Ligand code: ADP
């Protein structure tokens with residue numbers, strides 16, 4: 001992948017959780033993971049290897065050890081990303097690691113304890129505080145969605161009937177990339193509201209799963225926040241920037257045991273980690289930089305994260321580790337995975353004025369409602385003018401925002417009150433007027449009543465309009481206004497200082513890492529030798545150092561090869577099991593399903609690549625169906641099916657019970673010698689040859705044809721004609 005100016009690599013940080021009580025009780029060995037916070041290095045010891053074997057070292061953008069605070073990780077590694085999202089970039093944070101290493105702790109943490117709040121709640125605070133502190137010419141719209149991917153199905157966690165809801169589909173839009181169709185998206189106006197959204201989703205997740213632990217370790221949870229910001233540009237027009245933030249808590253990365261399961265469970269097992277292995281393949285393909293094909297389409301997760309890996313987003317990966325010696329293999333796999341991800345290059349860019357910005361739609365709708373309200377105001381003023389006879393100038397200032405709604409509402413109320421009073425007065429006057437006839441009085445009073453009714457209706461309509469206007473407007477957050485900022489100046493300063501420190505330390509770490517690399521390279525150049533002896537010593541030292549490095553690399557190669565072999569063996573085993581399953585299914589199909597049925601089914605099946613499934617084409621329409629089907633022959637009255645004359649006779653005669661109701665006929669061959677032979681004989685043929693010609697083959701055939709069943713005793717005569725004739729004579733009534 002070419003590094004161009006605007007490209008930046010995926011930021012990878014590693015976090016190790018403390019030993020838990022169970023692990024501590026395992027033995028005094030302690031953890032196998034050491035961290036150098038200053039250099040951003042993880043040093044890991046293989047508990048099974050001899051002490052002479054060198055330890056493995058990995059370097060990352062930042063590392064967080066067991067004593068690290070949630071706040072440290074957020075301020076140093078996440079805050080810059082959220083700032084970018086607020087500026088209109090797409091951003092992704094995903095937590096990767098074995099189950100129980102602290103992915104959920106890092107992403108969500110403990111809500112109630114401010115010290116233990118994870119990335120997601122801290123991001124909520126950050127976003128809304130930023131909005132409240134921004135200038136008042138900025139308008140914001142914040143939306144949140146929450147989904148999970150379980151067994152390659154995308155489920156909406158904010159859907160009220162999440163349990164029964166069907167799986168959602170992914171779609172692709174050339175402008176905005178891959179998105180989930182029909183996903184619920186909630187407009188959030190405050191931290192409280194967005195926290196509520198998160199809690200609703202978490203509850204749905206817990207309810208949907210029978211075994212929460214297993215479910216949560218096998219499903220991927222994605223919390224999506226979209227922040228749209230509108231601000232007047234130098235050209236005087238409002239410009240919208242849209243930042244999308246994906247907060248991803250991945251499924252546990254440990255190898256799932258696929259062996260020994262069969263049928264449905266096998267299929268399930270094959271799907272469970274499909275997304276994760278596809279993610280691994282995508283990372284490998286991107287990190288390698290040589291492969292032209294990146295298999296994003298292999299799984300739902302990789303499709304959704306397409307922008308975040310090698311796309312236009314800024315990405316932070318948090319790899320979580322456990323320090324226990326018994327998880328060495330998984331830990332080293334996680335570290336290798338994370339190490340590979342460092343090489344992925346993204347090209348982040350700001351989403352400026354996208355076509356589908358919801359904020360634009362909202363602004364247009366608000367403008368429309370305001371115009372309607374203004375129109376009403378103008379109309380009521382005109383009426384007033386007519387009644388009062390006062391002059392009134394139309395207010396040209398249509399753009400006044402803010403209290404406009406309330407003002408208009410107040411004015412409308414006032415107007416309605418005045419009108420009502422006026423109508424009441426007029427009604428009184430009519431009633432008191434003696435010069436009018438009773439009929440006229442009634443008519444005039446009726447008219448006034450109608451006018452009052454109209455007035456009330458109009459008032460209701462105006463109220464509704466105002467309510468809609470207010471509801472729409474309240475969804476948009478205006479900088480420095482909608483949220484009460486509890487933090488005072490001092491706190492602001494404190495935060496700024498903390499950010500500066502975080503920036504400083506990450507810069508320092510970067511420099512340290514660079515220095516380390518340069519040290520190795522320049523060592524040779526700096527050295528000047530005064531004597532031969534000194535040169536030998538220096539070179540021996542260097543040789544030793546390089547030899548140790550070589551050993552490290554050799555061990556690494558061996559490890560990677562071993563792992564490769566292991567995963568290949570596992571894949572082969574899965575493949576064997578799947579083949580066996582396939583053979584079993586084939587056996588059933590070939591032996592127990594009639595070929596014509598099989599062909600019919602096969603002709604109806606089509607493969608849906610979107611859903612990765614075979615699907616039945618719809619059946620033929622109902623009216624043409626009757627034409628295609630053959631009509632069943634009708635049976636004689638009283639019988640279940642058509643029955644031959646012979647069977648009826650057999651029934652009547654009480655023939656072999658086995659063949660009673662079946663249409664089996666015993667047809668004996670006619671043994672009478674053909675007449676032609678005698679004619680031939682009379683014509684002078686050799687009389688000695690005739691008996692063999694006439695009898696032998698026919699007899700053989702007769703014997704053969706009768707050999708498959710025992711002829712019932714009652715039907716023993718040599719010809720069927722004879723037997724039937726006999727039946728007729730014996731039971732003439734039954735034969736009917
Ligand atoms: P995962 O989501 O990776 O399966 P969890 O986040 O559920 O793991 O963490 C497992 C346990 O470890 C939880 O009880 C959590 O409180 C604890 N834990 C994880 N990381 C830390 C940490 N950095 N500090 C303290 N406790 C932690």
Ligand code: MG
Nearest residue numbers: 103104216217
């Ligand atoms: Mg978890």
